[in-house]
Each structure stands twice: as structure tokens, then as C-alpha cells.
Amino acid sequence: MSDPRPQPFSVRPQDLPTKAELPRLRVAYVKDSRLAYLGHLDLISTVERCIRRAGLPFSVGNGFARRMRIQFSSALPVGASSCCEYFDLRLTKRMDPQEALGRLEASTPRAIAPYRAAYVGSRLPALEAWLNRVDWSVGLGPACPADELFDAIREIARRGEVRYLRGEKDKVVDLTRTLCGYSVGEDETGGLSVGVDTLCGAGVSLRPQVLLDAAFALMGRPAPDAPRVRRHRQVHEEDGRIVEPFCGSDAIATSSLF
Amino acid sequence: MRAPRENLFHLIEPLLPHVEHPSRYLNHEWGACEEQDGPFHLCMVYADVYEVGQPNLGVAILYNNVNAREGMSCERCYLPWKDMSALMRERGVPLLSLEGAAPLASFDAIGFTLAHELVATNVLETLDLAGIALTSAERDVDDPIILAGGPSAWNCEPLAPVFDAVLLGDGEESIVEVCACIRDARAEGLSRADLLRRLALVPGTYVPSLYDVVVDEGTTRWGRAVPRAGEDVPEVVLKRCVNDFAATPAVAQRIVPYMGIVQDRLSLEVLRGCARGCRFCQAGMTYRPVRERPAEQVVSCGVEGLLASGHDEISLTSLSTTDHSQCEAILNGMNVALEGRGIRVSIPSQRLDSFGVDMAAAVAGGKRGGLTFAPEAGSQRLRDVINKNVTEEDLERAARNAFAAGWRRMKLYFMIGLPTETDEDVVGIARMAERVLEIGREVVGRGPKSGVSVSISVAVLVPKPYTPFQWVGQLRPDEVRRRQQLLLHEVRDRAIRVSYHDADVSLVEGALSKMGRAGFSLVRAAWERGCRFDAWTSEFDFRAWEEAARSCGLDLEEVACEEFPLTAALPWGHTSPGVSMGYLQREWRRAVEGVTTPDCTRESCTGCGVCPALGVHNVIQGVRS
Structure with a gap:
């Protein structure tokens, strides 16, 4: 074997904080107008790029691909709009949610604009599994x-x-x-x-x-040819009790746009 | 009559639920220029689907340059996929631009990027879908001026009847001059013919309708284009060349696509041109001279570009990035500046002789996926014929460095059908792949968990205009297939994957590369028989091409495999990248003798003729070793 090469990261993976120790910022956003036609995978990469543009101190996983630590609520069908989409982002350090929201707004296309942000419990289940109650409205001719x-x-x-x-x-x-x-x-x-x-x-x-x-x-x-499908509520339901996505969060940041 | 300029997105929107990948048609991407006030309107067209065309750097550069000019606007258009175009035809929806959703037929000018020869039928499909006459001769005074340019413009003759003007070479400056010329000529009320005459005065602009094709004993059967009697146009149109490359914006891509595209990363053109002199390589001849950006510019603009776009990967693009005299400094600077952000720095493919230990460590940051090298030929003799100037030792050293630095998958590019190629050379490809695999196993270890694998991709040589092989006939398809089978038979290790280009696709590409203006009848006949997206394996229909050729009295094999005499006037001789015919003839003779020619950025001038012809010179930031 040849000499050890310099590693591109100065911290060894085992010394990095685990996911549960990192602040978990929950962000609510819309998916509207022509971006309703954005598929889920394309939406994920678009949001990730918005976060990078916003300069948020996002955390990167320790795996081979070094992906951003982010989780999304369940995929919308292509063509469906929504006023209640969510993602949870792990940050390397806590920052003011209002500032985070402001930076995100400035770097996100209007049709998927974020409108609320707050820290949530680090050990909550993944969004996709936790938000188990989903309500829709469909407009037909x-x-x-x-x-x-x-x-x-x-x-x-x-x-x-x-x-x-x-x-x-x-x-x-x-x-x-x-x-x-x-x-x-x-x-x-x-x-x-x-x-x-x-x-x-x-x-x-x-x-x-x-x-x-x-x-x-x-x-x-x-x-009908092209029904207008809209997701208008995503919450957690347990034994008939409804838990809102930001329930228990303090300092909920809200956009002035909405 | 020019179509009125209006936003017709409401006609496209109802079609979106019924097509694959509706995100192809959405527009409003981050960084797109929304203000399209004109009053001069250009639409740049890449005649393939969005995800293929959007990464094109040429379109991005011209888009920015035109939009930066007062009074000029530039929009984009890509060819809709077949499902969408069928719906559009069914419902009478014309082809629209992305930004303003305006009919293409409403623009002042439309610019096609000719990225490769197989885009030919898509150009006709685009015009037809837009409701614009297919040929220049059929268009009215108010119709858009149809422009073209790009890497495949060096033999644009098979599409010459389509284009009103072809821009040769670097388009940064000439696109703006051409747009201004069209604007002014229209303001003066010139006729279309006079407008085209005016366009021919813009340096680097070839106006096909002002040239006649003459076939005589000094030409091939396709003849040569000469100025039409009474027209004051140059016999040879020389390309444009941006002298001060470092003064152009390093990051041209400002639009961040919503959908996954074929090269889904930020591209930064670190240098333009290549003087290695590979004899099969058209770009190596037509993009000369070599112009490097300074390392500091690359690093600072790369970091800024990543912040502005949000990409998680940056590709340092050029014809040969590892040849940049400051390549290591660039890679190290990037890795330091981007540390901890999960961003990958990549290079399209590496030269074997300039991929050192330090570079191996610096490429790709923390991620070690696959690494690509291009030995091109399986034996030293044949590599000398093509002037590849890399040795077996270079390959072994590069492979060892790469495996030691953490890579596990190696991809090697080769070609078959090279002049003077024998079966031994083909077998040599297999032996080379086995040697690389063996090195990987030595360095990483044996056994399935080592993950060492080698894949070889074998293209067919398509002799291209303005290369020393431009006179050569393409290898006949049956012989291509025999050599491909020979290679497959010779590769015995399962850890080596072989892929090769389809002989029929290469044949059509070869025919389109060789034909003169009369070849337009073939392109049109193929399009009329439903040929579209010919570069897509799934869509390519060889029978339709054969039928089209028969209908025009042509035989594709005869056309592509025909040798041209070294002294013949060639169908593309009236458009020049500055490389002299004498140099190309000399290079051909040296190829046959197996004599190599050095790189003029490392040794003395090799006399290609570009610098004196264009009044330019190589710009190297450091010292190339």
C-alpha cells in the first residue's frame, strides 16, 4: 500500500456528533402553481439546493455519499398542490429560527416557499412515518x-x-x-x-x-381529465387525538408572506 | 407573417398531467432570466429534451451574454419528448419558449446548438413543431432568422439549407454582433436577402444561401461551396476566437434546474482548447488555441458559484482539465475552501500521463466513485498512430495511484475502427483492461469484497471534419461487429464490463459527418419517416434511415465508408477553425508512419496554423510539465 493520503475532512467520522444530538429544525412550506408538477425526488434536490443557497449550517451524514441530513413528509402525487408540506433539517448548531426562515425564503422559489419554522424534539419519529393523517381536497369540473x-x-x-x-x-x-x-x-x-x-x-x-x-x-x-388535487392538512393522529406538526415547539417563526 | 408574441403557458398546462416528466416544461427555475422585455428577442434551442440540453455550457454562455445587453432578451427552448409533441400537434399548440412561453415563431432569431451530428432530425422537428418553414429559401421576410453554431458546425452542410447563418467558433462576442445586425437590418427595413448579406459581413458568420455547391474533378462527390456569383463573401469563413478567455465569466450556469439532468452539477470551464493533437479528436483541432483561467479565478468563482446555485458538486470542465498548468493548486484550493460542506469536486476524465499521486488525492474530495481514463487504443503502436502520447507505464502508474487513493471502479474509453487497426490492437484492449484489474487487486486486495472492477467503453471511430482522419473511410459495420465480438470473446474476467457503441448509429453519424449539402435530402427524408431523437438508443430507427437513404439514391455504408483523396476539396473546406489543411495532411502522413507529434504547450510550435491565422496564441498560467 502507498503512504496514507491526507483526508478531506479534518474530523474523524466516529468523532462527529450523532444525529440525535443535533438541533432539528422543522420547516413548513407550500407546493403550488406549476411546481405542483415537480416529482418528489426533484423536489428533494430542489429544497436541498435552497438550503445550501440559504447558507444554513446543515449537518452532513457520515456515510459514503455525504448527504445532507434532511427528512421530508410523504411524497405528493405529481400534479397535486399543497399548503402543508414539511421537512426536518439537522443543523450543526442552533440558530434563530426566524433568521433561518428568512434566509430560506430568500433562496427558495415562491411556488415552494417556506412559511413556518421551529425546532422540534430530536427524538421524534421520522416525518414521513409520524404524519399519518392526511386530508385532501379535489376540485373537479x-x-x-x-x-x-x-x-x-x-x-x-x-x-x-x-x-x-x-x-x-x-x-x-x-x-x-x-x-x-x-x-x-x-x-x-x-x-x-x-x-x-x-x-x-x-x-x-x-x-x-x-x-x-x-x-x-x-x-x-x-x-375527469385534470382534477385539481390539493393536500390541505398533514398531522399526527394517535388514538383519535390530533397532534399538529409544530405542537410543543416554542419560538415558532412565521413568514410575513403568508 | 411573424406570430404574435404572447404568453401561451395556459395551452401547455392542461397537457402536463398527461406527459412523462412534466418538470421538463415548467420554467421559472432559480436563476432563469424572467425579465424578457426585448425588444429584440432571441431564443436559444437545444434540440433535445430539457435534461439533455440544460447542462449545455454553450447555451448558458450565449444566454447570459445576450441577456446582459440592453434591449436584447434571450430565452431557451428544448424539444418536447414525443408524448408532449404528439399532444401539442393534436391540440394545435405551437412550440413555445420556456421563459415567456412565447411561440418560437414570434422571435426575431432562433439559435440552434449543434452538439453532435445526430441532432439533425431534431432540428427539423423543432422547426416543424414551431410552425416555421424548414428551409431558409421558404421563409418570409418577417420569419425568425435561424442561426446555428456549436461543435458540429464544422460540417453543417447537410443542414445548410435550413440555416440562415452559422456562427463559427467561440460565440460569446459574435452572437451579440449577429443579434445587433439582425435588429438594425430589420429597423432599416432590409429585405431578407439583404439582411443575410449584412450578416455575412459579421466575422465568423457563414451564410449558406450566399454560396453555391460546385462539383468538379477536384472535389469529392459532394462538391465544395463557393461564393455565389456576384456575392461579396469570403471564400473561407474563419472561426471567431475569444482571446482573453480569463476575462469571460468563469461560471456560466446560473440556472438551477428543478429536475435531475444528465450532468447535474455546477460546471466551470477551467480552460478552453487542447493542443495534445489526438488525431481523431475534432474538438482538439477546432477549439485551439489553449487558454487557461488562473487558479485563483477558478477557486473563487467556483466557491461563489456553489453558494449562489446550491449545487453539491462542481465539475472542472474542459477538453483536458488535468493538463491545466495549475490543476493541483485548483483542486487543493477547492477542497480546502469547501471542506465539510459535503461538496464534491470532479473532473470529467483524466489523462493518464498527468494524473499524479497528489492529484489522485485531491480529486473528488471525500467521495471515491468511479474514475475515467481514455487510453483510446489497445497497443502502443496504435496509440502512436492516433498521437495519444500515453504509454502502458502511464496507465499502470495512474491506475496504481487511483486504487491507492481509494477508487475501486475504473472506466476506460477505447475506440475501434482506427486507421491501421489490426486484431492484435483489439485484443490489446482486453489485455489492458485485465492489467488494470490486476493492479487494482494488487493494491486493494482480491476477493469479491474488494469491490475492484473495470469497465471498458468502446466507441467506433467516426472520422470528423478538420481532423487528420477526415479523409479516412469509416470501418464497415460488419467489420465493426466482428471486432466487437472479438473483444467480447477476449475479455474473460467477470469484473471487466464491456460496453460498445452500436455500429448502425455510428454509421449514420459517419454519413452525416461526411456528406455535403445534398445530404439535406437524406435528413429530411429520415425526419419524414419519423426519425427523431436519433442519439437515444431507444429511439434510433436504422430501418427508417436506410429507407430514407434509398429514397434519395444513397447507401449509408457507401457514404460513411468512402475515402476521400488527400488532395480533394472537401465539402467543409469553406468554413475553417484556423487549422491549415497542410498541417492536417502532414499529421495524416505521420499517423500512417506511426510518428507522434508533441503538444505545443509543452514543446515548440507544431505548425497547425491557428495562431497566425486567427492572430491568437496559447495562454498558459503556469508551466506545463
Whole structure:
């Protein structure tokens, strides 16, 4: 073997702080307008670049790839917008959350703008697993009478499961474990507004489009061309008790933009 | 009639849920120039999908330069993937720019980057989707002026009927001059023909419609382009060259894409040009002279660029980065400045003879993925023929350094079909790969857990204009396949992976590299038969190309594999990068004799002719060893 080469990092990996010792900054952000069409992996790299541009003291993992220590809430379907997305970022040192939020805002495209930030408990479960209650709204055109759609969804819910094709794979969603509630309303233009409240967990989730496709198939109608899907709430639910993502945090920083 | 300039994103938005990767069409990326007030509007087009075109440094440079000028705006456009273009045609949506979502047909000028020959059918597809006439002759006075430039402009003849003007060489300055010329000519109310005559006065600008093609006993069957009777245009259009390269912005990429792109990192052009003189390499001949940026500029601009963009990797790009006289200082400076930020510094590929122990330590920071070297040929004799000027010892030393510094995967680039190549040379590729693997095992250890592997990628030589091999015929596809099989048969160790280029794709590339203006009929016929995205293995349709060739009375193999006499006037002889034909002929003769030619940045001038022709010289910051 040749002589040992200088290492690029001055601290040995085993001497670096563990993840649990690092401050955990939770940031809420939107996903709106044309960036609703950004896929989850592209969103992750975009947010990571925003954080680097913001100059936040982010922590880097000790693995081979030296990745930023960041966790995201569950992936949105491509095309769905949201007012309640979250990421948790481990920092190497604690900084004023208001300053962190301000710097992030200045370095983030408006369509995924952050609007709230605060430190949360270091040992909370990962966001994707913890935020198990997800509520959606879906805007449709005047596709059918509201009552007819409501009845169809009720019938699907009574059956307890939805089968659908994803790519070439058959998928089954257990509605008894995922569907908490639903509603169908009409707006002033005759368009339909559908609410779908869901629970998700390890390997189980319900996308509203799947439920609506099944309902329209049951009605013998074509599914609407481009429904406007929006995630409007993500929280933790435990034994019927709702825990908000920033519950227990002090010094919650809020954007002036929202 | 020029299409009205208006934002038509509302026509694209409803299509997004129905296409693959809608993020290709979103725009509004960080760093994109949103203010597009003009009044002069240029749209730069890379005729491939967003993720392939967005990393292109040439487009980024021209985009910045034009947008920096008062009264000029530059937007981008990429070719939509087939699903989107089908929907657009179905719903009557024209091709739009990204920034302003304005119809391409509403722009004053459109600039195509010709990155490689196989983009030809995509150029026609772009124009058709935009509703712009395919040929210059068919366009009206108000239609956009269609420009082109880039590495493949050195034989633009097969697309010459398409382009109103072709910009040769470095485009930093000439794109602005050409835009100003179009703006002023339009303001004066010149006819389209007079506007094109005016464009031909801008140095480095070739206007195909002002040249006729003459076929006689002194030419190949494709003839040569000569100034049309009565037109006051140069017989040979010389390329433009940026003398003070260090005065140009080091980081051209300011746009941070949302989606993963093929080179998803910040690129910094550390030097331009290469004087190594590899005889197959078109870029090595056409980008001369060599111009280095100072190390301090590279380090400071690189760090600033990373802060501004948020990338986690920076690539020090050029034709041969490890040849930079201050390469080690750059790498060390970068690593010190970026320590602890999880940022990787990478180099596209390393030269075997300039990859030292210290450089091995400095490249890539803490991450050791794969490392790429390009020996190009499997024997010393053949490496001398191509003037690669690296030895077996160079390879062994570089491999040993790399494995000792932590790399486990080595990639080696080779070519087959090189002039004078024999089966022994092909077998030599396998032996070389085995030797590198053996060195890896010696240094790292044996057994599956050592993770040592070697992959070899074997391209087919496509003789390119303005190289000493420009007169050579391409190797026939059947023989290419035989040699590929010979190589596969000779590689016996499973830790060596072999990949090779498709012989048919290379054949089409070879034909497009060789043809003159009459080749346009082939390109058009192929496009009419559905050829698009020919550089994509999944999309390439050789049967359609063969049918197209037959319909034009051509045989692709005959075209690509034809040898040209050394004395013949070549189809591309009227556009020049400054390298003299005498030098190329001399290099060809030396190649046949197996005599190498040194690098003029290390030894004395080799007489390529670029410096006197262009009034330039090499700019080396330190001393090249």
C-alpha cells in the first residue's frame, strides 16, 4: 500500500456528533402553481439546493455519499398542490429560527416557499412515518351531480377496498385502514369539490385520485381529465387525538408572506 | 407573417398531467432570466429534451451574454419528448419558449446548438413543431432568422439549407454582433436577402444561401461551396476566437434546474482548447488555441458559484482539465475552501500521463466513485498512430495511484475502427483492461469484497471534419461487429464490463459527418419517416434511415465508408477553425508512419496554423510539465 493520503475532512467520522444530538429544525412550506408538477425526488434536490443557497449550517451524514441530513413528509402525487408540506433539517448548531426562515425564503422559489419554522424534539419519529393523517381536497369540473358521486364513494367505502392498476402492477388499498372521511360539495360554477380524509402508515396510503377513479368507474362515467388535487392538512393522529406538526415547539417563526 | 408574441403557458398546462416528466416544461427555475422585455428577442434551442440540453455550457454562455445587453432578451427552448409533441400537434399548440412561453415563431432569431451530428432530425422537428418553414429559401421576410453554431458546425452542410447563418467558433462576442445586425437590418427595413448579406459581413458568420455547391474533378462527390456569383463573401469563413478567455465569466450556469439532468452539477470551464493533437479528436483541432483561467479565478468563482446555485458538486470542465498548468493548486484550493460542506469536486476524465499521486488525492474530495481514463487504443503502436502520447507505464502508474487513493471502479474509453487497426490492437484492449484489474487487486486486495472492477467503453471511430482522419473511410459495420465480438470473446474476467457503441448509429453519424449539402435530402427524408431523437438508443430507427437513404439514391455504408483523396476539396473546406489543411495532411502522413507529434504547450510550435491565422496564441498560467 502507498503512504496514507491526507483526508478531506479534518474530523474523524466516529468523532462527529450523532444525529440525535443535533438541533432539528422543522420547516413548513407550500407546493403550488406549476411546481405542483415537480416529482418528489426533484423536489428533494430542489429544497436541498435552497438550503445550501440559504447558507444554513446543515449537518452532513457520515456515510459514503455525504448527504445532507434532511427528512421530508410523504411524497405528493405529481400534479397535486399543497399548503402543508414539511421537512426536518439537522443543523450543526442552533440558530434563530426566524433568521433561518428568512434566509430560506430568500433562496427558495415562491411556488415552494417556506412559511413556518421551529425546532422540534430530536427524538421524534421520522416525518414521513409520524404524519399519518392526511386530508385532501379535489376540485373537479361539473362532472356529475354531487349526490351521485357521494353515493358512489359511499359504496366504494362500504366494499372496504379499491383495486387499481399502477403501471403494470395490481394494487389493493384497504379502505378500512385508510379512509377516515369524505364529502362532496358544489361550488357556485357547478363544479364539484371533494374532501377526502385519510390515514397512512407503513406501506398503506390512499391517494384521492384512486378513490375518485373507482367512484367514476362505478358510475360508468369517464374520470375527469385534470382534477385539481390539493393536500390541505398533514398531522399526527394517535388514538383519535390530533397532534399538529409544530405542537410543543416554542419560538415558532412565521413568514410575513403568508 | 411573424406570430404574435404572447404568453401561451395556459395551452401547455392542461397537457402536463398527461406527459412523462412534466418538470421538463415548467420554467421559472432559480436563476432563469424572467425579465424578457426585448425588444429584440432571441431564443436559444437545444434540440433535445430539457435534461439533455440544460447542462449545455454553450447555451448558458450565449444566454447570459445576450441577456446582459440592453434591449436584447434571450430565452431557451428544448424539444418536447414525443408524448408532449404528439399532444401539442393534436391540440394545435405551437412550440413555445420556456421563459415567456412565447411561440418560437414570434422571435426575431432562433439559435440552434449543434452538439453532435445526430441532432439533425431534431432540428427539423423543432422547426416543424414551431410552425416555421424548414428551409431558409421558404421563409418570409418577417420569419425568425435561424442561426446555428456549436461543435458540429464544422460540417453543417447537410443542414445548410435550413440555416440562415452559422456562427463559427467561440460565440460569446459574435452572437451579440449577429443579434445587433439582425435588429438594425430589420429597423432599416432590409429585405431578407439583404439582411443575410449584412450578416455575412459579421466575422465568423457563414451564410449558406450566399454560396453555391460546385462539383468538379477536384472535389469529392459532394462538391465544395463557393461564393455565389456576384456575392461579396469570403471564400473561407474563419472561426471567431475569444482571446482573453480569463476575462469571460468563469461560471456560466446560473440556472438551477428543478429536475435531475444528465450532468447535474455546477460546471466551470477551467480552460478552453487542447493542443495534445489526438488525431481523431475534432474538438482538439477546432477549439485551439489553449487558454487557461488562473487558479485563483477558478477557486473563487467556483466557491461563489456553489453558494449562489446550491449545487453539491462542481465539475472542472474542459477538453483536458488535468493538463491545466495549475490543476493541483485548483483542486487543493477547492477542497480546502469547501471542506465539510459535503461538496464534491470532479473532473470529467483524466489523462493518464498527468494524473499524479497528489492529484489522485485531491480529486473528488471525500467521495471515491468511479474514475475515467481514455487510453483510446489497445497497443502502443496504435496509440502512436492516433498521437495519444500515453504509454502502458502511464496507465499502470495512474491506475496504481487511483486504487491507492481509494477508487475501486475504473472506466476506460477505447475506440475501434482506427486507421491501421489490426486484431492484435483489439485484443490489446482486453489485455489492458485485465492489467488494470490486476493492479487494482494488487493494491486493494482480491476477493469479491474488494469491490475492484473495470469497465471498458468502446466507441467506433467516426472520422470528423478538420481532423487528420477526415479523409479516412469509416470501418464497415460488419467489420465493426466482428471486432466487437472479438473483444467480447477476449475479455474473460467477470469484473471487466464491456460496453460498445452500436455500429448502425455510428454509421449514420459517419454519413452525416461526411456528406455535403445534398445530404439535406437524406435528413429530411429520415425526419419524414419519423426519425427523431436519433442519439437515444431507444429511439434510433436504422430501418427508417436506410429507407430514407434509398429514397434519395444513397447507401449509408457507401457514404460513411468512402475515402476521400488527400488532395480533394472537401465539402467543409469553406468554413475553417484556423487549422491549415497542410498541417492536417502532414499529421495524416505521420499517423500512417506511426510518428507522434508533441503538444505545443509543452514543446515548440507544431505548425497547425491557428495562431497566425486567427492572430491568437496559447495562454498558459503556469508551466506545463
